[in-house]
Amino acid sequence: MKEEVFYAKGVKYIKEEYPEIYESLVKLNEAVYTGKVLDYKTQKLIALGITAAKSDDRAIRQQIKSAIEEFGVTKDEIMDVLRVVLLTSGNPPFMKAVKILHEVLEE
Structure with missing residues (x-):
């Protein structure tokens, strides 16, 4: 599964100031990059x-x-x-x- 890497510049602020939103981004990333059918x-x-x-x-x-x-x-x-x-x-x-x-x- 994909490790936690985000390219958007604003993500560091979200991680620091809005951890609940950041956690949602991490979960979405994990849900998208599953490798289930397409590697x-x-x-x-x-x-x-x-x-x-x-x-x-x-x-x-x-x-x-x-x-x-x-x-x-x-x-x-x-x-x-x-x-x-x-x-x-x-x-x-x-x-x-x-x-x-x-x-x-x-x-």
């Missing part, structure tokens, strides 16, 4: 595709880093995901995500 790697790649389609720079970067660090996801696997983004969301989100992928790989 966690596949779920991670779906999350990457969604963040790329939304053109969220920070989230794209974090999802790519996490996928590589946690699962050893390759550039080719990420590009397969981004091809779907190109088809479903168009060129601008696709190109942004490709740029971020290369920046991450160069770090």
